[in-house]
Amino acid sequence: MRSYFYESPDSFGKLFEILEDNSIEMKFLAGGSDFVPRLSLEREKIHKENQKDSMIINLSDLGLNYIVENDTEVIIGATTTFAEIEKNDIIKGEFPALIKAINEIAGFSVRNIATIGGNIMNASPAADSVPVLMVLEAEFVLRGPDGSRNIEAKEFFTGPGKTVAKENEVLTHIIIRKNKGKSAFNKLGRRKAETLSVVNAAAYVEKENNICKAVRVAIGSVAPTVLRCEEVEELLLGKELTEENIRVASEKVVDAISPIDDIRASAWYRKKVAPVIVRRAIEAAIVD
Amino acid sequence: MSEILSFYLNGNPVEVLVKPEQTLLELLRDELGLTSPKCGCNHGDCGACTVILDGKAVKSCLVLAPTVKGKKVVTADGLCSGEKLHPIQQAFLDYGAPQCGYCTPGMVMAATAFLLENPKPTKEEIKEALSGNLCRCAGYEKYTEAVLAVSKGEFGLLPEGSDFNV
Numbered sequence: 001m002r003s004y005f006y007e008s009p010d011s012f013g014k015l016f017e018i019l020e021d022n023s024i025e026m027k028f029l030a031g032g033s034d035f036v037p038r039l040s041l042e043r044e045k046i047h048k049e050n051q052k053d054s055m056i057i058n059l060s061d062l063g064l065n066y067i068v069e070n071d072t073e074v075i076i077g078a079t080t081t082f083a084e085i086e087k088n089d090i091i092k093g094e095f096p097a098l099i100k101a102i103n104e105i106a107g108f109s110v111r112n113i114a115t116i117g118g119n120i121m122n123a124s125p126a127a128d129s130v131p132v133l134m135v136l137e138a139e140f141v142l143r144g145p146d147g148s149r150n151i152e153a154k155e156f157f158t159g160p161g162k163t164v165a166k167e168n169e170v171l172t173h174i175i176i177r178k179n180k181g182k183s184a185f186n187k188l189g190r191r192k193a194e195t196l197s198v199v200n201a202a203a204y205v206e207k208e209n210n211i212c213k214a215v216r217v218a219i220g221s222v223a224p225t226v227l228r229c230e231e232v233e234e235l236l237l238g239k240e241l242t243e244e245n246i247r248v249a250s251e252k253v254v255d256a257i258s259p260i261d262d263i264r265a266s267a268w269y270r271k272k273v274a275p276v277i278v279r280r281a282i283e284a285a286i287v288d
Numbered sequence: 289m290s291e292i293l294s295f296y297l298n299g300n301p302v303e304v305l306v307k308p309e310q311t312l313l314e315l316l317r318d319e320l321g322l323t324s325p326k327c328g329c330n331h332g333d334c335g336a337c338t339v340i341l342d343g344k345a346v347k348s349c350l351v352l353a354p355t356v357k358g359k360k361v362v363t364a365d366g367l368c369s370g371e372k373l374h375p376i377q378q379a380f381l382d383y384g385a386p387q388c389g390y391c392t393p394g395m396v397m398a399a400t401a402f403l404l405e406n407p408k409p410t411k412e413e414i415k416e417a418l419s420g421n422l423c424r425c426a427g428y429e430k431y432t433e434a435v436l437a438v439s440k441g442e443f444g445l446l447p448e449g450s451d452f453n454v
Contacts, residue, residue: 005289006308006354033350036311037331040349043309056308058355083344107420109338109345109398193419194333 002051008058012170016145018057019168025052028170030059030079030118033110064117064172067091072178078117078171082129083108085116095176097183097202097285101132104187107194117171120156123163126221130157131202132185134218134228138176144169154218157225181206181214184284186277190264197221198265199274203281205241212236219278222257222270229256232278241286250279295356297322298366312351313337316363324364324393328422335421338394339363345401347420364393367400375443376400376435382443383434387425395421399435403446409439 005024009015019026029035039056064077067088074094076085082102085091091098105111105119105128119129120140134153141150142165156163165171183204189195199221206214215233220226235249252275259270293306297320304319313330316322316339328334330349337348340362367374373381376399386392395418402409402417409417414435415428423431437443 003289004307004309006291006352008355008357029352029355031350032352032355033332033347036350036352039309039352040311040330054309056352058352060355106332107335108402108417109335109347109420110332110350112341112344113346113350193416 001047003053005053005055006058007055008061010061010063012062012143015057015062015170016168018055019145021055023052024055026055026057026167028059028121029056030121031081031113031115032118033106033114034118034122034124059117059170062170062172069094069178074176074178076116076174076176078120078173079115080117082111082114082116082119086111094178095132095136095183097185097204098129098132098136101128101185101187101200101202104128104185104189116174120174121163121165121171123157123159123161123225125160125223125225126197126200127226128185128187128197128200128220130226131200131218131220132183133174133176134226135183135202135204135216136176136179137216138174140171141173141175142166142169143172148172150175154228159224179204179206182285182287184281184287186281186284188273188277196264199270199277201274201277201281203278203285205282205285207241207286210241212239212241215282217253217278217282219253219257219274221264222259222274224258227256229253229278231255232282236282246279246282246286247275250275250282253278291354293354293357295358296360298362306353308352308354310353311349312339312341312353312356312361313348315353316348316361322363322365326390326393328390328394333422334391334394335398336391336394338397338421340397340401343401343404345398362397364396367396369447374400375438375446376403379434379438379443380431383430383437385427385430385434387423387427391421391423391425391427395423395431399431399438400446403435403439407439407446409435411436414439 064079066077138153139150185202187200188198201219204216217229217232231252239245259267290305326336328336332350339348
């Protein structure tokens with residue numbers, strides 16, 4: 001059985017020093033709501049021979065728990081919990097769709113520890129915060145030993161559980177530009193509460209005299225990563241925001257997605273329901 | 289590689305040997321002998337292991353034990369003062385909310401933490417607050433009514449300070 005080690009560095013210098021050891025597998029811990037059950041499962045099952053030892057690195061002491069704003073942006077530290085974001089007045093004012101999405105993530109005792117950075121780095125195709133971050137064109141900032149780099153949300157995910165982050169890079173914060181349009185989030189789960197998404201979607205719309213001036217749509221849980229649906233966006237841009245136009249554009253999401261059967265729903269059902277969830281998200285984003 | 293971990297448990301400072309991979313639930317049950325947090329699912333679905341960590345309800349199977357260093361943990365054991373039960377505990381008893389009782393300590397902690405934050409909730413808000421705690425006997429209605437009764441003061445004032453602000 002592999003041995004486990006634990007460190008909780010309070011500076012990036014110490015963090016990168018720990019990461020230099022190649023003999024041990026490095027694992028980052030944020031809130032733990034996904035990490036810890038996965039670890040428990042690993043400990044319960046039959047152990048592989050010759051597995052590298054595991055170093056658990058707690059990121060909570062790196063000072064990444066904050067929400068700040070300037071004239072044009074809001075910046076959320078990666079280890080800020082969902083409960084803290086939900087209650088934050090800046091977020092309530094600027095990005096109500098993010099609050100809506102967070103409200104639908106698990107229950108309050110999970111949101112008390114789960115972090116936005118963990119939700120992102122976990123890279124689940126069903127992550128509820130990600131579609132909203134994608135339509136808000138959020139940037140994710142990764143910090144490694146050689147410095148920081150900013151990556152757009154839509155370029156960040158490469159597969160289920162996979163991101164562009166290198167093994168020695170940590171997500172430090174999320175930058176969201178303030179905007180003049182309105183965004184919304186819609187989720188279909190198997191139950192009302194404490195449930196993972198069958199399909200989730202977010203939309204961002206700027207309109208003038210009911211003409212669509214800018215639109216961004218993202219959908220989750222129907223492909224290896226959360227997707228931006230450019231097919232839908234192209235069809236809606238410049239058009240009048242009528243019920244019919246929105247419905248027709250939403251149908252286009254079927255061309256973008258590649259759902260699978262899993263314990264929550266079948267691929268067939270997801271294809272049927274995806275346009276509906278996208279339509280509802282867009283409709284919620286155009287309500288005055 | 290075990291290390292000594294210090295934190296506050298039900299108002300008292302404790303020092304205990306902890307393994308890096310242990311959960312807070314394992315630490316409480318197996319090392320400290322407090323079996324009120326129950327292990328139902330061990331992956332954050334059922335809420336039977338709910339405890340209050342620095343004033344907030346958390347599922348202790350989702351918390352890595354070493355991360356509670358210096359923090360305050362309260363379990364259902366720490367809610368009563370001597371023989372006198374916490375209003376939530378008394379209300380659950382009087383309303384006959386616990387059936388098999390397995391989910392009860394988790395319900396107690398979730399409800400207590402919730403009322404600290406939202407002392408005058410609606411019934412809907414209570415249901416939402418307890419949505420992370422599953423009850424196999426489906427005693428939800430009685431749990432909800434009991435919490436509502438506590439919020440209306442029927443079981444006396446909620447104790448302030450004490451264990452939550454060690």
